[in-house]
Amino acid sequence: MTELTRRAALAGVAATTLMPLAAATPVRAAAPLADKQNASFYRYNVGTHQITVVCDGVATINLSDNYATGATKEEIGKVFVEHHLPADKVTHSFSPVVVNTGPKLVVIDTGLGPDQFxxxxxxxxxxxxxxxxxxxxxxxxxxxxxxxxxxxxxxxxLAAESKPAFANAEIMVPAAEWKFWMDDGEMSKGMGNPILENNFKNIRRVFDALGRKVTPYEAGKELAPGITSLASPGHTPGHTSFIVASGSDKVLVQVDITAGAAFLFVKHPEWNLASDVDKPLAVQTRRKLYDMAIAEKMPIQAFHAAFPGLVRVEKDGSGYRWIPAIWNASL
Incomplete structure (x- = not known):
């Protein structure tokens, strides 16, 4: 018994001797902070068509005094605060889409381009x-x-060095949009207005680099299997939205019927972004398309909504509100 007790005591001393060494062993270092976001794309199906929403990025800028017409800077800032955002900053999201119809792979709008990147x-x-x-x-x-x-x-x-980014694709443009922006007389009238002047110059830069090889299209036409153009003027003269349909499923690709900090003009459709060319018509179009989406229970893919921009719209007082779709982690 004495021997066992002695051994136990010795073992205890040994264990105690080792404790400071164990305590001094460093823990694993924390992983370094990431410096890049994950690649941003999101897919969902509309019947047998598949839509891939592809993020073009997010930009935050200072709220300018003339950001929107019909509202003061203070009124706009109040809406931002209600959405838990800074009163003096504006955040813009950009989300083009790709539609795989089966026979055709179709891109709708192309984002800000590699120069902006x-x-x-x-x-x-x-x-x-x-x-x-x-x-x-x-x-x-x-x-x-x-x-x-x-x-x-x-x-x-355009890709780098002003090369065509979609070398094998047919480029389709709204006929009314092409007629207005490529008209030298309209360009002359727009000189002196910074927004219009910059638009006219940039449009020529892009399409001249493509040799002006485009196919104009009219509203109300099927442009690819299950993709129909929908006139929605006001934001620009030929601004066009789209309905993507397959079987009984469909989605409204609204593009810029609300643009910029788009939720602002969802809540207050009577307000206008400064770049809306025909502001009364933009308001009329906004209400018309949203009322249609509500009546038909149609989801909306919104270019300037927070990524991935798939929403439902419903009435909210004299305006509307968006209900974001639940993110689906599988197809």
Whole structure:
């Protein structure tokens, strides 16, 4: 018994002697903080069609005094605060889409382009990189449909060094949009207005680099299997939205019927973004399309909604509100 007790005591001393060594053993270092976001794309099915929403990035800028007409800067800031956002900042999201119809691979709008990717240090102009991450080859695209001619929708038609980004695709543009923006007389009238002047110059830069090889289309036409153009003027003269339909399923690709900090103009459809060319018509179009989506219980894919931009719209007082779709982690 004495021997056992002695052994136990010795073992205890040994264990105690080792304790400081164990305590001094360093814990594993924390993982370094990431410096990049994940590739951003999201897929869902509309009947037998598949839509891939491809993020072009997010930009935050200071709220300008003339950001919207019909509202003061203070009124706008109040709406931002109600949405738990800074009163003096504006955040814009950009989300073009790709529609795989089976027979055709169709891109709808192309984002801000690689030049903007460089200038923004990767915050925007992500469309091409995220297409590749989604395993979508630009050379496999059959058709690019442009909704209107603002830079965040057409600049991605060009790759680096002003080369065509979609070398094998037919480029389809709204006929009314082409007629207005490519008219030298209209351009002359727009000189002196910074928004219009910059638009006219950028439009020529992009389409001249493509040799002006485009196919104009009219509203109300099926442009690809299950993709029908829908006139929605006001934001620009030929601004066009789209209905993507397959079987009994359909979604409204609304593009810029609400743009910029788009939820602002969902809540207050009577307000207008400064870049809306025909402001009364933009308001009329906004209400018409949202009332249609509500009546038909149609989901909306919104270019400027927070990614991935798939929402439902419903009435809210004199305006509307968006209900984001639940993210689906599988197809």
């Amino acid at each position: 460089t200038q923004s240090k990767g915050r925007t102009g992500q469309f091409h990189a995220n297409l590749a991450a989604a395993n979508i080859d630009r050379n496999a695209v059959d058709t690019v449909i442009i909704s209107h001619f603002h830079g965040d929708h057409i600049n991605g038609l």
